[in-house]
Amino acid sequence: MTTPLRLLQLEDNPIDADLILATLTEGGISCAPRRVESRDAFVAALKEGRIDMILADYSLPGFDGIRALELARKLCPDVPFIFVSATLGEELAIDTMHRGATDYILKQRLGRLVPSVQRTLRELHNRAERKRAEEALRQSEKQLRQAQKMEAVGRLAGGLAHDFNNLLTVIMGHSQVLLNDMGPGHPLRSKIEEMQKAGDRAAALIRQLLTFSRKQPSDPKVLSLNPVITNVETMLRRLIGEDIELALRVSQENLRVKADPAQLEQIVMNLVVNARDAMPKGGKLIIETASANLGRTPVYHLSPLPPGAYVRLSVSDTGGGMPPEVQAHIFEPFFTTKEEGKGTGLGLSTVFGIVTQSGGGLDVTSTIGQGTRFDVYLPSVTAEFEKAAGQDSTQQSMRGHETILLVEDDSAVRELVRDELRKLGYRVFEAKNGLEACLVGTQHLGGLQLLLTDVVMPGMSGTELAQHLRVIKPDLKLLFISGYTDDVGIGAGDPSSAYLQKPFTPEALAKTIRDLLDLTPANTTRANRQPETIQQPSQDNRS
């Protein structure tokens, strides 16, 4: 051991004290001793702390060993206390042990001193180890509970949002229909427009909820973090007002992450708004970026982060800080300490959703009266930047004459979509579940160009249905609609299928359908292996 033992000696006899030290040094224990004689000096030393071990004489002028022991137990309960003294009966010796002394060494037999100190140090070391292990276990249990809770709340929020999306699709769709029918001068127009605005706000709230439950479709790209922050700097300054000083400390390195740029901005904005609200009387807000090597998982996460290179984005404030009971809930949706109407309680939960969806995690450190600091960790990416996607095709007519099979179990949504499609000129067959769609579809397959189906339905799902119908009609175009953003990936990689997230506008629907139907297949030879219509089956199509 290289660090010397910090020894507090309560000993009025300097010769004895030196002898004890010499014995220890000879035994290979290097010491940083401090000797005190009086009660006051002893108490002062205890209060000062930084002691590894106390060696005390039992009989002192105007002070006795038992009282010294009591003081030590009270002020430094974890520091071992060894009596090194002359003259003591067995009884007294045992009494001192009962009162918490670690050992009792007779000055006449200092040979026991070194082994005793060594054993005490070993025990001390073991106890510290155990304490560390227990603390680590407690910490990881706490993190696991937190992760499970967030997972459960996320699932709940996701399910709720799905139902609301269906309702909103109906509300928004019908009000759009009304507006289109009304003409510009209609007296009720402004009322419908108000309805639509409220619907938009509701849709935005639902998007946030979905972001929290990591079900918001995101469009991740490899991008540099620093420009994202510097780009929103002016907006941030306007956001935080004049009382708060904003400092940007972006790293010199090119920190690259794979994330949705809009979502990254959302992280920064939400954290900044949170920091601003923590400093109603002004203060300092620091945004910092840096590269970080993580060997541990940050406290707030959903699944453990593999160790490696990360990018850290920190937002800290000099506000009032948060007590632990507040900190325990900050990422839960609808948790807010702001007064009613001031916050939705979705800001930080949105941050949590985005960060965990991007494979990252967060740490929060908060000290009452000093401020709060959020550290966001996102996996560092070394890959090349992605090219911007090809540009949209030019404006084309939204109308059509093709035949569409519409499958949706929510009748309000189905009727809305059906009416919209018919208005655009399409022929529509409808079914309210997968099986019904199969029966209807197989009878009209010849003229059918597009299957427009909900994904999640009781019984046969939209994807199963599509698979079945594609068996007989391989060139059938597919459009999946869903309120569950779990389904976002559906149809990806298949150019003649598409996905539309509820709630959608009639325009988005019309455009997506037109795009799909106008798509000319790359390999234009139409599959002739299957019968063109099921009405004319023949013996030779059993291939």
Place this chain on the structure above:
Amino acid sequence: MTAAKPILLAEDNPRDAELALAAMEEQHISDKVVLCHDGAEALDYLYCRGQFKSRLKGNPAVVFLDLKMPKVNGLEVLRIIKADTNLRTIPVVMLTSSREERDLAESYALGANAYVVKPVEFHQFLSAVKELSTFWGVINEPPPEGSCSSN
């Protein structure tokens, strides 16, 4: 809404048949169900022969066909139905416990109107059958092209 036409259920497994009948009972359509225990019996019904010689004329509203049955299997019955101009319009739902892509593809290639993998669990099976029985109107009158879309 009462389905005037009967429903033909061809199923050799008595347990599966019982489950299907129970579900149809719940939908108050069980009295319309004709249960056949193999493919040959189903064909006898469709062609009004054998024990069904004196039955009321007319096609069933829908045929549920087990894929694997003794005597004449489901695919063969399906092939015969879809090859006969008088029977071709009857919707045929393949009920099967096979998830094999080949069976699915072959069923549809032969002209099946739906392919339902028999769910193992009772309530799933019930809801699958219930789902089917909720639109007998559609099945009773197979719509000529286009009429289904008029409102």
